[in-house]
């Protein structure tokens with residue numbers, strides 16, 4: 471099992487960072503930010519894999535709900551930025567079909583690390599440790615305010631109250 475929340479937090483930060491590519495893939499296309507079918511597929515997959523990792527499916531789904539809300543927070547923030555300042559909008563459009571496998575991999579790694587951090591996430595010290603880890607990740611990933619806010623959202627479901 472893990473001795474810190476760092477790896478889990480770094481994985482969440484990588485998932486927040488990849489939202490930039492997702493937004494660039496969808497911006498200016500008819501594909502909406504929200505894809506409920508894709509979200510449900512993630513929740514179903516997470517819930518199905520949770521028990522063999524010793525995780526409560528509902529708890530695992532709650533954690534991934536926060537990851538997806540964080541991702542959408544970045545996408546919406548970037549859309550607003552790009553609409554207000556078209557010069558900042560991406561000039562090339564990545565293929566969502568190539569980004570989702572990377573997200574799938576991050577989801578798998580997050581689920582594994584969620585299981586490895588169960589005792590840390592249940593500890594009284596969890597909230598302050600999570601706050602410190604997220605602040606460190608903001609610096610390591612050079613996050614701006616939008617991405618730092620998203621990582622705060624993503625890590626809001628780490629500790630089990």
Ligand SMILES: O=C(O)C(=O)C[C@]1(C(=O)O)C=C[C@@H](O)C=C1
Nearest residue numbers: 492503504505506508509538541
């Ligand atoms: O895969 C997408 O289309 C995304 O926008 C990423 C993501 C996610 O965080 O996994 C976020 C919003 C969508 O509703 C579905 C999934």
